[in-house]
Amino acid sequence: MTGILCCISLLLSAPDTFPASDTAVIHGKRHQVASVGKNVIHIESGSGNLLNQDLASAGLSIRQYGPSGIGTLSRRGADPAQLQILWNGIVLNNPMLGMTDLSLLQNDASTRISLTEGSSGSLYGSGSVGGTLALQHAHPVKMGEHVSASILTGSFGRMQAHGDFGIRKRRSYLVWDNQWFQINNDFPYKIGNENAGKMQFAVRDQLRSRISAGFHLKKWDFGAHAEWQNGSRGLGTSAGGTTSLGNQDDENRRLALHAIYHTNKIKWVQRFGVIDDRIIFQMPGNGTPDSSRSQSVQLQQELHFHIGKWNAIAGADLWRVTGNTRQYARSIEQVFPAQFVALYRQSRNYRIAASSRWEWHERIAVNSLSAEYAINKALTAKAAISNSFRRPTLNDQYWSFGGNPNLRPESGGNAEAGVVAGYSTEHVNWDFSATFWIRYLDNPIVWLPENNIWSARNMQRGDYHGFQFSTRATGELGKVRWLWQTGVEWCKTSMLNNNHRFHALFVPRLSGATSLKLSRKRWFFHASGQWQSRRYTSTDNLSSLPGYGLLSMQTGHNLAYRHHAMVFSAGADNILNQDYEVMPGRPMPLRSFWLKVNMQINKNNEK
Secondary structure (H helix, E strand, O other): OHHHHHHHHHOOOOOOOOHHHHHOOOOOOHHHHHOOOOOEEEEOOOOOOEHHHHHHHOOOEEEEOOOOOOEEEEOOOOOHHHEEEEEOOEEOOOOOOOOOOHHHOEOOOOEEEEEEEOOOHHHHOOOOOOEEEEEEEOOOOOOEEEEEEEEEEEOOOEEEEEEEEEEEOOOEEEEEEEEEEEEOOOOEEEEOOEEEEEOOOOOEEEEEEEEEEEEEEOOEEEEEEEEEEEEEEEOOOOOOOOOOOOEEEEEEEEEEEEEEEEOOOOEEEEEEEEEEEEEEEEOOOOOOOEEEEEEEEEEEEEEEEEEOOEEEEEEEEEEEEEEEEOOOOOOEEEEEEEEEEEEEEEOOOEEEEEEEEEEOOOOEEEEEEEEEEEOOOOEEEEEEEEEEEEOOOHHHHHOOOOOOOOOOOEEEEEEEEEEEEEEEOOOEEEEEEEEEEEEEEEOOEEEEEEOOEEEEEEOOEEEEEEEEEEEEEEEEEOOEEEEEEEEEEEEEEEEEEOOEEEOOOOOOOEEEEEEEEEEEOOEEEEEEEEEEOOEEOOOOOOOEEOOEEEEEEEEEEEEEEOOEEEEEEEEEEOOOOOOOEOOOOOEOOOOEEEEEEEEEEEEEOOO
């Protein structure tokens, strides 16, 4: 408790990767232990796009509720609420919705992003059924100061601006980052082969500001991440309609504080986080806006230490959530305490990890065992087995029409196995990964219509299995450097309800992405494609959305002088001008173009 009070009083936090901690390489992070034996995807950062745009480009299945609606991630057949999202180690999932709107998060150069596929709930608790998406804001790499700015303009009224300032000294750093995004979404669209006019009432405006700071004092690292965000969006019209679907305002406040004490033998990590989300929805007309506000306060303690040749982590999490809306009979408050322990060992040929977590509120134990073994220099085998659970959201239980306070938590088991291979020559480096996975889930929670009212209910069971494949190759051809990467997922789901089985809604059987990057001197070119197969929209599997494939390209020129740089780039999205819907009745933008200028000035103080 003394450490937490110290952390709060200093209003500072430290990312686990602060330079002074690098000497304690024997101490892994909780996320690293949870990813042993699992499939891990690292998403390229620094684009300045909304996060859901870059995740889709990486081949991940995004559910976009219209061009300005919320964007959520679905992986391995899981619902978006079954994916845990971490923001600097703090759980970001909205306790009322159970999910996070990825279109409220932007991908800037100071963000490291990775997705651990499959269950890691034994270390993170409720929600890590389909995977864990971790966002970590990094400190400046080099000593000195830097200033960067960019501006983008594009089709359909798209405008983006970004600016940040950073300074790093030997024991401290400070980064101030700001982004603004606006798009009118006034694109034309078709219904079948008939032109239906332009999208209306879909203007989106979003502003975000973040400050990250930290310093090192003897054996302590401290730091803080504070983020403020405000956005407004019109939800557009349904396909062929001319009436607005309403407007939504989003207000988000986030604070993550960290304090890390480390020696050569132990590392003590303390985190304190506050997440405050408010959604104001205005129905068409002059009706009373519906305002929902959720808050979560999180305390985390981790102690990393040695047990013989093993590294161990022991810790406790305390999560207090509140939710309030006029759709609830009263304000709801819940507290979720948990304890966990993990063992981790790494040698020259293998990594192995085991973990267990006890949820006091549900009295549920969640466990995992995973390993990786290097068969030779080029081939590594991996496997993992675990169980997982997810508690009902506040809306699932307390929404005035359709909520069900008697819902049971979801619980199930997961297993996966695969190989990672690598091959190198003088001119080519190639990596390959293949993973087979299977899982089941008892009491999956879904919302389905009944007597013209959508209501939450437990289904009997969900069964899921699939295959993931990814490859990455780099090399040189004359003076041209190239990078090619591809990722594919095939997934089959079987949901059981009232002895009736159906494929899960909005889950494509096949999805993926591929990209090719070429660079020569100061010029670069990038082409990328993404695709999704048919998705069912009804439990009888008779209604569906057709599959689609999108192609994008960009090119640019880099002007560099000493430590400074200016980049000019231009691109086109949906080059094939394909009509497609991610959700029924929600047409998505056709072909669009954009221009971008990025400038960075660095003052390097390293000698």
